[in-house]
Each structure stands twice: as C-alpha cells, then as structure tokens.
Amino acid sequence: MLTKQELEEFSAEANLLYLDHISIDCVVFGFHEGQMKVLMLKSKNEAGWQLPGGFVKKEEPIDVAATRILATRTGIDEIFLKQFHVFGDADRNRQHNEMYNKVVAPEKNFFSHRFISIGYYALVDFIDVNPTPDAFSELCTWRDLDDLPPFLLDHEQIFKTALDTLRLQLNYQPIGYNLMPKEFTMPELQKLYETILGTKLDRRNFQRRMLGFGILNKLEATRKGGAHKAPYLYSFDLDNYQAALKEGLKSGW
Amino acid sequence: MLTKQELEEFSAEANLLYLDHISIDCVVFGFHEGQMKVLMLKSKNEAGWQLPGGFVKKEEPIDVAATRILATRTGIDEIFLKQFHVFGDADRNRQHNEMYNKVVAPEKNFFSHRFISIGYYALVDFIDVNPTPDAFSELCTWRDLDDLPPFLLDHEQIFKTALDTLRLQLNYQPIGYNLMPKEFTMPELQKLYETILGTKLDRRNFQRRMLGFGILNKLEATRKGGAHKAPYLYSFDLDNYQAALKEGLKSGW
DNA sequence: CCAAAAGTGTTCAGCTTACACCCATGA
DNA sequence: TCATGGGTGTAAGCTGAACACTTTTGG
Known part of the structure; x- marks a missing residue:
C-alpha cells in the first residue's frame, strides 16, 4: 500500500x-x-x-x-x-x-x-x-x-x-508484423486473426487471401517437430507491408 | 484587432x-x-x-x-x-x-x-x-x-x-443523412459522394449500390424544374440508417 | 499404416464493372 | 424535335465462400 x-x-x-x-x-x-x-x-x-x-x-x-x-x-x-x-x-x-x-x-x-x-x-x-x-x-x-x-x-x-x-x-490494414515473431507458419498467423476476430476462419481461403496481399515471403524452411505435416515458414515482406499500411488493403469505392 | x-x-x-x-x-x-x-x-x-x-x-x-x-x-x-x-x-x-x-x-x-x-x-x-x-x-x-x-x-x-x-x-458507414436535406434526388446524393471522394462515379452503379443498402425511401414525387427528365425524390429511412451506422455496411472478414 | 495437419485446387454464387437502351423534359 | 439528364437492364469478370483431394509427418 x-x-x-x-x-x-x-x-x-x-x-x-x-x-x-x-x-x-x-x-x-x-x-x-x-x-x-x-x-x-x-x-x-x-x-x-x-x-x-x-x-x-x-x-x-x-x-x-x-x-x-x-x-x-x-x-x-x-x-x-x-x-x-x-x-x-x-x-x-x-x-x-x-x-x-x-x-x-x-x-x-x-x-x-x-x-x-x-x-x-x-x-x-x-x-x-x-x-x-x-x-x-x-x-x-x-x-x-x-x-x-x-x-x-x-x-x-x-x-x-x-x-x-x-x-x-x-x-483495411495488414496486421501481424508487430505481433508475430520474425518467422511463423500460416496456421499460426491464422490463429492470430481468429483470436482478434473471435471467429473461426477457413484455412484454405485464409491462406489464399493472405498470400494475395503480397506481403509475405515464403521461406525454404518448414517448422519441424509438430506431430504432423511440417508447415512452411513465412516472414513479412517489410517493404510491401509498409506500403500496404499506407495505402490500405482494398478501397471499397 | x-x-x-x-x-x-x-x-x-x-x-x-x-x-x-x-x-x-x-x-x-x-x-x-x-x-x-x-x-x-x-x-x-x-x-x-x-x-x-x-x-x-x-x-x-x-x-x-x-x-x-x-x-x-x-x-x-x-x-x-x-x-x-x-x-x-x-x-x-x-x-x-x-x-x-x-x-x-x-x-x-x-x-x-x-x-x-x-x-x-x-x-x-x-x-x-x-x-x-x-x-x-x-x-x-x-x-x-x-x-x-x-x-x-x-x-x-x-x-x-x-x-x-x-x-x-x-x-463502412452510411453518410448523407446529416449532410443532405430531408428530400433529395439520387444524382444529388451522388454528387455528395463524388465531392467527398474527389472522383467521378458511375451513375447507374451508384444507384444500385445505394438502393442495395436499404437505407433509402423512394418517394412518389419528382423534382420538377430541371431542364430534363425529372428525377425521383428520396428520403433516408432513419431506422435502417441508424442500424447501418451501428453495424457497418459490409464487413470484410 | 493411420490419424491429423497442412498444401493445393475447383466450383458456385454474388457482387462489381462497364456498358446499352429507353424515357421525359424544356428549349 | 432534339439535346441532355435520368431511369432501367444486362453481360463479363472478379472475389469470397464452401468444399475435395492429396501430401507429409510422428506415433
């Protein structure tokens, strides 16, 4: 006290x-x-x-x-x-x-x-x-x-x-660069979006959409150690990420 | 001074x-x-x-x-x-x-x-x-x-x-109720959107989209006095407008 | 070899986009 | 009657949602 x-x-x-x-x-x-x-x-x-x-x-x-x-x-x-x-x-x-x-x-x-x-x-x-x-x-x-x-x-x-x-x-803005570690898998990023939004998202559609933004780099390596198929690692493409931050992801009008 | x-x-x-x-x-x-x-x-x-x-x-x-x-x-x-x-x-x-x-x-x-x-x-x-x-x-x-x-x-x-x-x-929000007079025509509303955005919009697509939001009431009357075909008058449906204000027009995720 | 997770692909519906056409009006 | 603005319609293309199939991994 x-x-x-x-x-x-x-x-x-x-x-x-x-x-x-x-x-x-x-x-x-x-x-x-x-x-x-x-x-x-x-x-x-x-x-x-x-x-x-x-x-x-x-x-x-x-x-x-x-x-x-x-x-x-x-x-x-x-x-x-x-x-x-x-x-x-x-x-x-x-x-x-x-x-x-x-x-x-x-x-x-x-x-x-x-x-x-x-x-x-x-x-x-x-x-x-x-x-x-x-x-x-x-x-x-x-x-x-x-x-x-x-x-x-x-x-x-x-x-x-x-x-x-x-x-x-x-x-309308990319989110993740500041919350995720340098390297991460797509399911991990999806989990972030799901917890922010409080909903489940479709694995496949999420992946397509994320890649479509063009802000991710697919790395050679995969995350070993899981009990199943090793997912690829990704990192953010900082240049494109910053650009997307400024311009927004999609307009609307 | x-x-x-x-x-x-x-x-x-x-x-x-x-x-x-x-x-x-x-x-x-x-x-x-x-x-x-x-x-x-x-x-x-x-x-x-x-x-x-x-x-x-x-x-x-x-x-x-x-x-x-x-x-x-x-x-x-x-x-x-x-x-x-x-x-x-x-x-x-x-x-x-x-x-x-x-x-x-x-x-x-x-x-x-x-x-x-x-x-x-x-x-x-x-x-x-x-x-x-x-x-x-x-x-x-x-x-x-x-x-x-x-x-x-x-x-x-x-x-x-x-x-x-x-x-x-x-x-993601309806705009217009506070800026427009009680009754207005679709071209007038379009002009508002165009000046806010600083771009031209397609007349027909604008109309369809606006009506699609379900926040407008089409009135019987038309605006006479223009040099051409008299446009219909509209008013905002306040209930739906307020609802759209809260929920947003379209989500994204 | 099997369960579960992850990668890749496809279809379908709905929406946006880009137009064409017709109607009404005042000059 | 004609130029112009306004109402209505439609085909093409894109995008997101839903779902199937294959591949990889550890147990």
Whole structure:
C-alpha cells in the first residue's frame, strides 16, 4: 500500500513535470501460444487491474509520451503505437478520487484532478516484452483476452474500444508484423486473426487471401517437430507491408 | 484587432472556467449546390483562417463541450459529431504564441499555454447553419473545399485528417443523412459522394449500390424544374440508417 | 499404416464493372 | 424535335465462400 508521503511527493513532482488534465492509457496486445494477451497492472491501492498509463511532459509530443510510457513498462523502445480514442467523461476518475481522497488532501494529490485520457493501442511481439510494474502497482503481467481480471476506472471501456478498433483495422490494414515473431507458419498467423476476430476462419481461403496481399515471403524452411505435416515458414515482406499500411488493403469505392 | 485588455479579461475568465491544456477543434462539413464546404473563421488578429474551436469546461464531458462549441457557431443544438484524432505536438501553437506574446504577457494569456487539441468532425445540413463568429474572429463563413484560404496553426493538418477520415468512413458507414436535406434526388446524393471522394462515379452503379443498402425511401414525387427528365425524390429511412451506422455496411472478414 | 495437419485446387454464387437502351423534359 | 439528364437492364469478370483431394509427418 502506498503511503500518504509517497503520494504527496509524487504529486509535487508531477505538478512540475507533467501537463495537467491529460493522461495516456495504453492497450498493449501480444500473442503467444495461440492466445491473445493484454498487458495489465495490478494496483497496490485498489482491488483491481489497470492498463499501463502515464502523463505527458510539459514540452513533450503526445506520441513521444506514449512511447516513453510503454518503454518503461515493456523495455521496448520502438513500439508500434496508434491513438484510437479520447476518453473525456467528467467523472471517469471518480472511483479513483473516492479512494485517494481518504489518504491525501485533494489539493496535494495530482491524481484527484480531472484527466482526459488519450487511448493508444500497441502491438508487440510477446517475447520482446519485459513487464515492469510502476510505483502504484504490485504486478505487471500479461492477461489472456478470455480470462480478464476486474478493471479499475473506465479501463474496461478503453480496452473494449481498442479491441473494436483493432477488429476494424483488420479490414483495411495488414496486421501481424508487430505481433508475430520474425518467422511463423500460416496456421499460426491464422490463429492470430481468429483470436482478434473471435471467429473461426477457413484455412484454405485464409491462406489464399493472405498470400494475395503480397506481403509475405515464403521461406525454404518448414517448422519441424509438430506431430504432423511440417508447415512452411513465412516472414513479412517489410517493404510491401509498409506500403500496404499506407495505402490500405482494398478501397471499397 | 483585439486589445490587450480584452485578452487579459478573457484569460482571467478562461482560467477559472476551462480545463487547462485541452482544446477542441471542429471540422464542420456542409454540402450545398453540388459543393462540399467547411465552416471557417477569419481571425481578427492574424492573417489567416481557423477552424471553429474552443475549450472544455471544468466539469464538462468533452462530447458536450464539442456540441456546445458548435451550437454557438452554427445555431444547431443537435449536431452529428465524431472525434477523429488528437493533435498533440509540443509546438502546435507556437505561431499563435509569437503573435500573442507581443500583446500580452504570457503568464496573463490563456492562449499562450500549450494545448492538446481533440479533433471532431461534424456533418450538417447547410441550410440549417447560421454562421456566427466568435470574439477573436471578424467573420464566420462557409468555404468551398476546392477554394480554401490559408490556415492558421496546424489547422490545415486537422482539416486534411478529417477529410481522410470521412473518406474512410464512407466505406463502412452510411453518410448523407446529416449532410443532405430531408428530400433529395439520387444524382444529388451522388454528387455528395463524388465531392467527398474527389472522383467521378458511375451513375447507374451508384444507384444500385445505394438502393442495395436499404437505407433509402423512394418517394412518389419528382423534382420538377430541371431542364430534363425529372428525377425521383428520396428520403433516408432513419431506422435502417441508424442500424447501418451501428453495424457497418459490409464487413470484410 | 493411420490419424491429423497442412498444401493445393475447383466450383458456385454474388457482387462489381462497364456498358446499352429507353424515357421525359424544356428549349 | 432534339439535346441532355435520368431511369432501367444486362453481360463479363472478379472475389469470397464452401468444399475435395492429396501430401507429409510422428506415433
């Protein structure tokens, strides 16, 4: 449990360092052993979990702030990030305040201010991440998408909005480069799409479609060790992938 | 030109009334006589035009703030609004500051603070709008999309991002209800799509596709007065339109 | 050699695309 | 009556969905 003194010290520093009223919350998606995962923090002070977040320094661009925040939580410096929504209800941190105001006088507590939060989602390669808790959390760890803990504040809404956004993006942007390891098999990539979408896809149609995008390189090697026919390995063709990111996969009109 | 005193008075009030560091900028699209238009304000103090914008009151949800800001600029209370991006570079209001700091001491000037701006776009029926300038503008008026004036600050980027977003939305959401009058002809609706997209579309395919969405009611009447065959009038089927807004027009996966 | 996973191929329906044709209207 | 815009129709081609067959692997 955080002490009153620790909170007051943090608040004094935060007032000097950060822009008031603006926060950033991040939904970090990872994928490992056929499971989609989110990075979450278990609060020291409250019974519940939060998304990794932080504040914006007085002279810092918001994208830089988001990158910095996630670098300290994951150890990754270059991270794929996208802002997706702003959460600006007047009482989104009421739950927080009721708890904090018992410990620290509101005027000495940075957290009791109203914050408008910019939501970012991140896609990372699971194995690159070194989950590191912040001063207000006792634990930072991956949580399976189908086994999520109770969220604090409006973080469940933030998470759900991020997932909805990711599902939409899937339709007109390539996804996978940031979530998959360097080399992977087609069934593994399919599993990623299936867990994001929450549906089963046809193996053969998926393969044709993916290859049709022209963003994959088929490698010589196969993944041995499975109990059955060894699938081919693929890697992303980074040039074509980047191009597809910009132009989109298919227009519509 | 605004006086020093006016600025100081506004700043003193703004500090009490508004959240610091957060602003809202709106891209209001309208459509009239085959032309796509944006609502813009001509600055009193600088040579250039701005998008309508404002600040968030201390206890006000951001969506309410955006609605309030646009209500005072347009006279419309119920306005179709969507947040689309946050603009948070550290120096986005540098241009502003250099000008303002000559007039008012920075510590007495709300505008010289750093602002992170939440971008909203709005779709409105042209004829409902009563353009009303704010205290810092000498003029509020529609500007044609293909005849835009020089923008102040980063408002050109905000505008372009809004237009890009609108073009994307077109692919999976119905657009038109908020931009068209109650009754309209198919060629008129097509003109809207063409100006948003910046391309020509096939008359017959457009009609089939639009009707295929099931969001239009064909009316008995026709639009007389044109020099040629009178086109049928249509109205939007609001129920189906709303449903399409939620579910999207076509998935993809 | 067999079960299960993976690679490859084919068919069919529905949609998009690109046109042709006819009708109504005011000049 | 004729030029023009608007309504309706249709054939060709592409794409996604559904499904069959073959190949490879470890047990």
